Amino acid sequence: MKMKNIISILFLVSASYYFTSCDDYLEMPAQTSFNQDSVFVNYRNAETYLYSLYERVPSIVLGWTDILNGPSRVSLTDEAGSLALQSSYRSHKVYGGNVDATWFTTSLGEDYYSRHWTSIRRNFIMIENIDNVSDITTTEKERIKAECKILIALEYFELFKRYGGVPLVKESLTADYPILDRESIENVVNYIVELCDEAIASPNLPAKVTRSIEFGRATKALAYGLKARTLLYAASPLFNTATPYMSLGENNKSICYTNYDKNRWKLAMDAASEAINFCESNGYAIVTDYGIDRNYVVACCKRPKDGNTEIMFGTMNSNSSATVRYTWSFRGRQRGAACNSPTHNAVEFYQNRDGSKVNWDQVIRTSAGNPDEPYENLDPRFDQTIAYNGSVWRTNPTMIVEFFDAGEDGVTDGKEGKKTAKTEYYYGTRKYLNGYEETSSGFLPMSPVMRLAEMYFIYAEASNEYQGPNATAFDLLDAIRLRSGMPEVNRSFSQEELRDFIVNERAVEFYAEDHRYFDVKRWLVQNPFVNIYNVKVLKWADDTYTYEKYLHQERAWYDHWYLHPFPQAEINKNYGLIQNPGW
Structure with a gap:
């Protein structure tokens, strides 16, 4: 099937099937919400359904989404931060500690809890019904079953790493499915491994895909x-x-x-x-x-x-390619939204090429005309990941990044400096924009899962x-x-x-x-992501630059955050789901 046909049909199937939901335990559907016969009547429909199962696999390079509303998870760590004056960025609630069990697990929090169960159920529906499709080979049917087992395992891993032990569902839910309690860590891990082993054992699942x-x-x-x-x-x-x-x-x-x-x-x-x-x-x-x-x-x-x-x-991000670019670009000439601005903490991860480290605990003054001097010997991965003052952003036409402010009268502020661009951090993301520096138009990034x-x-x-x-x-x-x-x-x-x-x-x-x-x-x-550092970059009349590290932000951290809470609405149903401690 040609990709443009898959995409158009996928949209229709998604509207009909994916967003059907209800408030029952673990997304158990109403009996009339899903017409399985129409999906598994032929290979064309079943294949379209298969592609729809990949809609919610983990995505990393996010744009304007219903998760955090712009920032990606990188901005919840010491790797990056979000522009404070943009109050709609949901990452600020984490910085201030203003989150609860409902926020963390619904559409605008870090994880949309119910989607995991929707995906698990839909994959089991595929496993249980693909044999009913007549115009498909046994080899392809078995491949699809193995794929679905991996996707179920992937959903359970995403649940496990956030919540610990969760209920284990091993078939599509029906109205008379028994209520399940939380399983032990051991049982959840063993089930994920079991699903992976079953997929590995399938002779019909390829080692890698060979068609683009x-x-x-x-x-x-x-x-x-x-x-x-x-x-x-x-x-x-x-x-x-x-x-x-x-x-x-x-x-x-x-x-x-x-x-x-x-x-x-x-x-x-x-x-x-x-x-x-x-x-x-x-x-x-x-x-x-x-x-x-x-x-x-x-x-x-x-x-x-x-x-x-x-x-x-x-995975390829399914959001608007233009908005993906803006959420990762720095402010100033790049029209960025400063959702995911690298911190100085991230810069200090990098060694010099000889294995030594830059001493950022002292004020660094460059020689005249060398704005990038503190960074020039860093690990080459740094230059491929983070934009910094004096770095070459593009060559056609040439653009040198200017993350600096005037150190004294008579000096012009840099075009990406805090005073000009009204941002906070003196760094920008380059990693997912590599190859797209020459234009401000959108692009379709890959999430390296x-x-x-x-x-x-x-x-x-x-x-x-x-x-x-x-x-x-x-x-x-x-x-x-x-x-x-x-x-x-x-x-x-x-x-x-x-x-x-x-x-x-x-x-x-x-x-x-x-x-x-x-x-x-x-x-x-202990106390991760609390102290967030930045560096003040000033340009002086003699064409030298100074770099001064400082504490930019103190973020909240509580020990009960090591695991996520379950949605409070699920706890309130009183079917036996035990909330994680501290929530």
Whole structure:
């Protein structure tokens, strides 16, 4: 089916099926809300329904959406912030601590809780009915069933990492389906792994898609990767402990294992090793062919047809392409909305190319005519991720970013400076705008949901926790760093030093890829995202610049935020759903 036909039919099917909802337990539909016979009468309709199942898979590069109303999750972390004078940006409620169980889990919060259950149910409907389609091969039917199992597992992972133990539904719900309580962490993790293993075992699920039109469909690579990611979270301090972050009394098994087991790290290590071996035996590879100043861009932002051999699963944003650009662009000449402005915290993640660090705890004064001097030796991934004062934004015509204000009378403020652009941060996002700098028109970004690089990091982290520093972990980390022109990892690191190094390196490699918000929670980092730093950039009459780091914002953090709350409306139904502690 041609893509333009898929898109037009998809819109109609979405209107008819996806947005049908009700207030019953776990999105159980009214019996007349869904005409299954009309969908599964032929392959054309079933295929359209299949494509609609991918509408709500995780998206990272958001535009003006019903989640946070402009900002993406990057702005909930120390990676970025949102313009304070724009009161409609919902991220400000998190900064001030003005959130509750309803806000976090409904359309304008961080997670739309009910959509997970809608998606789970719709995937089970496909599994249960695809055999009724007559004009489709058995091979394709089995492929679709395996895909749906991965999508169900993906939804359960998204629930697990936010809420801990949740009810487990293993078929499409009907009116007489029994009420389910929260399951233990162990049961939820085991079910996700079971679904992934079933998909992996399917001989009809491809290792990767070979046709560009199918980019974004689930594959065995995603199943292997999701299994490894799930087991990494399960092994992490938030869950792999005898003492939960806050007590839930007799229900503690729904928020942690209630014991520490070192072997959980081994399970994650082995799963990552299997994922790496499978992927690299089936055409996936770390991107290395485009030079140190472009490898990272290709790995994070480009599709397979454009040379990305690393992407295991990516999605194309379905919002207006123009509004996606504005939410990620900086203010000033780029007409940006300053929804996701990088913080100075993010800048300090980056080492210099020789492995040293810039000393930002002192005022830095540049030589005359060198505005980018503090940044000129940083990790090449920095220049491919963040725009900074003196950086070349585009070359046709040439545009040099001017994130500075006048230091004294007689000096003109920079075009992207705070006084001119009325923004707050002296940095802008480049990562998802690479290749689109020459125009202010819209673009269709890719959300890099899973990359092979993540499997390398999972192995390194899990193996270090299980057995301490080891050659394989070092080699895998080196592969990521060397492709971007960075030196090898110090082989003399202790287990604790390597742990800290991996934490920082994940922040660099996966900047704005929706990892850090959940990473610091699973690591149980104390008071994360509280102190947010900026840097004041001033230009002086002698054509020098000064850079002065300062505390820009103090954000709220409460320990009960390590896990999300369930919607208060669900708790109030009194069917047995236990709220997470502190909410």
